[in-house]
Amino acid sequence: MDRVSLDQIDQRILAELTKNARMSHAELATKVLLSRNAVRQRIERMERQGYIQGYTIVAGPPGQGSxxxxxxxxxxxxxxxxxxxxxxxxxxxxxxxxxxxxxxxxxxxxxxxxxxxxxxxxxxxxxxxxxxxxxxxxxxxxxxxxxxxxxxxxx
CATH class of the missing domain: 3.30.70.920 (Lrp/AsnC effector binding domain/regulation of amino acid metabolism (RAM) domain)
Incomplete structure (x- = not known):
């Protein structure tokens, strides 16, 4: 699977989820100034790419140690x-x-x-x-x- 580099909005989403992984898409959308649907799509993409795994934020591409x-x-x-x-x-x-x-x-x-x-x-x-x-x-x-x-x- 091709991995797209994280842009600044993706990084802001990860930062907010790192602070509170249980934050709703609606609340997160307000914080990053996107629609709820756009936030959901970005989160789903980052899950597919392995940046978000099992509701744990993994900062960076998977497959290597910290x-x-x-x-x-x-x-x-x-x-x-x-x-x-x-x-x-x-x-x-x-x-x-x-x-x-x-x-x-x-x-x-x-x-x-x-x-x-x-x-x-x-x-x-x-x-x-x-x-x-x-x-x-x-x-x-x-x-x-x-x-x-x-x-x-x-x-």
Missing amino acids: VSAFLMVYRKDRVRGSDVITVLRSIPEVVLCDVVSGDFDLLVRVEARSLERVQEIWEQIAAIPGVTDTVTAMTLSSYIRRAPGGARATE
């Missing part, structure tokens, strides 16, 4: 660069975005289903007006992962 990367992002205007953060919020695979001190402004963690999806996200971020540079570090292994508050999610 790929994690950190992107260090430098913004042209460190103080007024909120447009960059707005775009990052719309990408479902972005699981962390922190403003940091040092050479780069933002530390962004991406968790995707494939290297190809990480590259697509990197290209999308690099093309955001106001982003002047990025450095990407792929996660090779993860030994400690804690939920907020110190509870261990995985080790």
Whole structure:
């Protein structure tokens, strides 16, 4: 089956479903500014393509394990660069975005289903007006992962 890349509306649908997978098509349609029928058709397409599996959001194409990367992002205007953060919020695979001190402004963690999806996200971020540079570090292994508050999610 041919897989179509996710456009910004698909990404917004996945982001909303990630927050609340039980959201009705009507409510989701209001949030993404589409008709209920258009949202239903997009969800059905993403289910056929494997982006949505078993009512669980799978960010990226199926068939490969989870790929994690950190992107260090430098913004042209460190103080007024909120447009960059707005775009990052719309990408479902972005699981962390922190403003940091040092050479780069933002530390962004991406968790995707494939290297190809990480590259697509990197290209999308690099093309955001106001982003002047990025450095990407792929996660090779993860030994400690804690939920907020110190509870261990995985080790």
